[in-house]
Amino acid sequence: MTKFILWCLLLVLCWPLALLAIVLYPIVWLLVLPFRLVGIAVGGALELVSAIIFLPVRMLRAI
Secondary structure (H helix, E strand, C coil), X not given: CHHHHHHHHHHHHCHHHHHHHHHHHHHHHXXXXXXXXXXXXXXXXXXXXXXXXXXXXXXXXXX
């Protein structure tokens, strides 16, 4: 909702820039998507390594 309100404000102040923003937003989103997917994969891999490293500590705490 905040993005929409900011876009409406931009539309009132400078409509060519607002139209350019609404046209370029999907293109930028598509360009950034692979980096977001890589970030999710790297985060998952680091969580797995962390879980493997801390597994003996958790097992000792359970005893």
